[in-house]
Amino acid sequence: MVKVNDVVGEIQGFVRLKCQKEIGRLTYEFPRNADFYVSFRELTKYSLKLSDYLYDNFEEFSQDCVSALKDEARGISWNDTLRKNDRDPPEVVVRVVEVTRERKKPIRSLRSVDLYKFVSVEGIVRKVSEIRSEVVSATYFCRGCNRTIKIDQRHNDALVKPERCPECGVGKSYLVEKKSKHEYNDIQRLVIQETPEGLGGGQQPKQMDVRLEGGLVGDITAGNRVVVNGVVVPIQTQKKGKVNAATIDGNTIEKEEDDYSDLTVSIDEETEFKALSKLPNLVDLIVDSISPSIYGHRDVKLGFSCALFGGVAKDLGDGTRIRGDSHILACGDAGIAKSKMMKTVSNICPRSVYASGKSSSGVGLTATVVRDEMDGRWTLEAGAAVLADGGVLILDELDKMNEDDRSAMHQVMEDQEITINKAGVNATLKTRCGVIAACNPKTGRFSDYDALSDQLDLPPSLISRFDLVYAIRDIPETKMDENIANHILSRGNEIKTDNLLSPDTLRKYIAYSKRINPVMDEATGKLLGEYYVSIREKSKERVTITPRQLEGLVRLSESFARMRLSETVTPVDVNNAIRLFDGCMRNVAFDSDSNSFDIDKLVTKNSGKGRELSRVIGDLINSQEGGMKRDYVIATLNTRGITPESVNKMVDKMLNESVLYEPKRGLLRVM
Ligand SMILES: [Zn+2]
Secondary structure: OOOHHHHHHHHHHHHHHHOHHHHHHHHHHOOOOOEEEEEHHHHHHHOHHHHHHHHHOHHHHHHHHHHHHHHHOOOOOOOOOOHHHOOOOOOOEEEEEOOOHHHEEOHHHOOHHHEOOEEEEEEEEEEEEOOEEEEEEEEEEEOOOOOEEEEEOOOEOOOOOOOEOOOOOOEHHHEEEOHHHOEEEEEEEEEEEOOHHHOOOOOOOOEEEEEEEHHHOOOOOOOOEEEEEEEEEEEEOOOOOOOOEEEEEEEEEEEOOOOOOOOOOOHHHHHHHHHHHOOOOHHHHHHHHOOOOOOOOHHHHHHHHHHHHOOOOEEOOOOOEEOOOOOEEEEEOOOOOHHHHHHHHHHHOOOEEEEEOOOHHHHOOOEEEEEOOOOOOEEEEEOHHHHOOOOEEEEEOHHHOOHHHHHHHHHHHHOOEEEEEEOOEEEEEEOOOEEEEEEOOOOOOOOOOOOHHHHOOOOHHHHOOOOEEEEEOOOOOHHHHHHHHHHHHHOOOOOOOOOOOOHHHHHHHHHHHOOOOOEEOHHHHHHHHHHHHHHHHHOOOOOOOOHHHHHHHHHHHHHHHHHOOOOEEOHHHHHHHHHHHHHHHHHHOEEOOOOEEOHHHHHOOOOOOOHHHHHHHHHHHHOOOOOEEHHHHHHHHHHOOOOHHHHHHHHHHHHHOOOEEOOOOOEEEEO
16 A cells, blocks of 8 residues: 555656646646646556556545646636636546556456446447536535535435535524525436457447546447546435445546557567468458358358458548448348358457347337436437447348338448437437348248349348348258268367367457558459449340449459458459359349349349249149149149249239130140
8 A cells, every 4th residue: 555645745746747738738728628637658657656546546646636736837826717707716627548558447347346446448338318417516505504515416316415514513404405506517428338349259248337527528429439437436326225336437538449450469460460361272261260160151151251351431522432341141041050150250250249130129220319217318329230330230130120220221231320310319320330131031931933032021222232142042952961961960079170260360360451451453443344344235124233233342352352461452352252243143133034143133123024933834834734723833833932922923924925824714724
């Protein structure tokens, strides 16, 4: 334990020797500004002992600091300043800035021993309350002794009137509240929660209340990443129990930039990453390292990899911004381990937030304005997409979203921000994140004969926001099944992961790659342009590809360059992107006429025209002499995963076009 005399002397020394610049500023700005900033970094350099003292005894440290300041800053007239207004001059507040990284504490580690201690915690702002004016100090007039009594109210949730006069001891009926003499201050409450990257797999983020006062209010919004420095204090609730909730009385709050600059990479790691980036089989290695316990689906895993690394956002200068994040949609038959894959992906993704469309409605995928249960104020609460700002939103069961979330998803994905206008709360929140989403086909299984857009319970406009759409079919194939069976059997014993990247390494490598913003030169860009034109030319009437897909291709190319930690996008990256995109599109939007794909098949309802379906219906009817009953056609095709609805529609159409005819009611024959 430090002796008090030592401390006072040391604080005086620190203020005299290290704070002259700050004293100069305060001399100039006081009393308009009464904040005295102390650099924690400087303090630690000056005396490690003193920096410990600050953490354990912040109140005393502040008082000693202010006395030392008053001794030192002779240019400031501390008392006379605001006399004219019949008010006391503002009290100097010591504000601690530049807190060193080692001092930060995880929210989950805060305990009773931290009460009244100074702490630094890092988190994402989950909730922000309205700004309110609050009584910070109440004034009472005592009719017993004619004195004025001030009672600090900062940590009470309701105004607390003293039981008796602290000066003369008369009972509280002698004390008269003087509302006009109360001191008011702007206050705002936040709830911060642990950042996703600070959590181990599957851990639920812990939350903490923060109270901001005066100049600190109004600057923070939901979704911001912040470091809060302040003192942990118990909240005095009206029910005077022994159990207290705690809040952090914010002393300073710093917004963090979303540029991954806080990532610390050792020299060894840097060397390792550079070596990795030069491996000829790097892309394969990354793909194999994603969900190694799930066999196959390498094309889907490659798409996910691109979203994890991401492209480069571009500011066009006129206020328009093109997103750099790729959005990937994986639709799959029920039997596929999609959810599991999504969860493992969220484990290797720095700053990912996992949400399910089914369960997100309570919290909101985007943001909601709710009445705070504690003090009844309107509070802006960030949903998953806002919390994922700067990272990736992993969204399972996209098709189960509620209507509100669904319509907001367009803005989330394209504009990468959402505006909230409710109950007097107006805010624009950033959602600059890639979206990796999964959904099921309406009937549980994919049919090869209907257009994908008809099989998904999603608006086509939303589907068109995805750069890559995968239809994962659970096709029984003997060879494949054997491989899967072997893979599952080997699980638990050992999966050969020796040569793979560990989730930790991969996560860090991805975060490290974000420092690089690859640039595509004109010649390389031309390759993409040529591909684009060639697809457009294949079909004169239909829209086979749109500028939106071209932007998507640029992003994919950039993410391939990022995987290699390359500053430039090369033709190899572009070809990788084209191969990935083309393969994916042929799978979900194949058009047999042009032997290519038609984006319309993906993003327009009922556009598939069902050429394949009409052929299947024709073949089926022809397989039986004398024609086939309509009901039988419907039932047979239903077992093959084609809905009665679409068969009926197609049969009507074929009858209309005289491809089929009905020799007898209900009997179908091919012309
Ligand atoms: Zn009194």
